[in-house]
Amino acid sequence: MSSKPKLALYWAASCGGCEIAVLDIKEKILDVDAFFDVVFWPVAVDFKVKDVEAMQDGEIDLCLFNGAVRTSDNEYMAELLRRKSKIMVAFGSCACEGCIPALSNTTTRAATLDWVFADSPSTVNPDRVMPQTATETPVGTIELPEFWETVRSLEQVTDVDYFVPGCPPQAHQIWAVLEAVIDIMENDKPLPPKGTVLGAGDKTCCDECPRERQEKKIKGFVRIHEVIPDPDQCLLDQGIVCMGPATRSGCGGLCVAAGVPCRGCYGPAPNSKDQGTKMVAALASVIDSDDPEEIDRILDGIVDPIGTFYRFSMAHATLGRVTIGAPDSSGNGGES
């Protein structure tokens, strides 16, 4: 058993979907178990952090790390697993570019905590009890991790070897990656160059889209719940904001085939770093107007440009986090 390569999976600030996506490879999980010795996987097997701490540096052969880095604990685990692993993979959109957790970079830590623990309609907390890093109790001190102001991707915290994008990565892509890794390890083949994006395409989502693009110009944007889109036409041609042109291929065009616009989960397209500004360029070219006032009226149909264009890549936005106007960011200056 000890001669098998060691595999670790970990979740940081994530929803758990990436963990489930690994199980979506179905019976092939048995092949994974047959080849690897799973040494750490909190969602599935009962090993503790102290077991990882006790390992030699580089003892784990492959670590699939999903989730963004939101707390001091996330950061500790990212650095610990990096040290203990030969190959560190940012697995899923959160680890790659921040994904949904990083959308809180559009507001402040204080505003996030206020909303989650006190102000949201489903919360009853009249005394505004907030989580503390240390709480004294009769039986000792209870500790919680520090909650950072800004959410970061794995790459922004520690050294990453490979990236597997997607929210979550699609099962066939996960299996393709694992199969390739098994092949490399079994047959002593060379690893791909460091920094390679695995389990994804090298074009944009449009390349996999089954819809027909006619490069129409539009006089207004509509949201997906306001119309029943034509099943064969490009969604952008129909005035629906679709992230396809700014998003990496790899998913197989799942959303667009189902009549829902691409949300951008496979991250920026190859050779582009900023998904949002690429989307600005793509959207601006479908607007049918040369009149500044009309252009503004058309653009009013795009609700929440940052949340739409950077929904999955906010941690890697060129402009960083949203700058909150007042120098004192501890108040409720959450409006951006």
Place this chain on the structure above:
Amino acid sequence: MTVTTEAPLREPAVVSSEWRPRIVAFLCNWCSYTGADLAGISRIQWDPSVSIVRVMCSGRMDPTFVVKAFSMGADGVIISGCHPGDCHYQEGNYKTLRRVHLLKRLIEGFGIDPERLKLVWVSASEGDQWAETANEMAAKIRDLGPLEVGS
């Protein structure tokens, strides 16, 4: 001109204790750059805080260039092209017009005053307009103060 370094623009700007704005101006080759050139040969003075980058067409302006300039220390960005209808490539300036309108909304969302991004039309014969634009923008950025990105 080839830009080979990724060093922040801000560093060489601090020559005295007084803050001087950094404004990056992207000028199209056919109208605006020639217009700025005319301002030069006509010996019209304009604010030295404006640094010019020549692009073939204002339509070449990828919005990424603008956010990259802001993230690397620019306090303001000017994009200048041919007047509507006069574009050397027929409609590059219209493309930029649409992009800039959307880009202003995006940078405002990031907490950057949209007035820090200015789109103007300057023809090859409008050297004085170019100088006026540069001076107006420099005055505006001095009023707005230094830009802090991502804090």
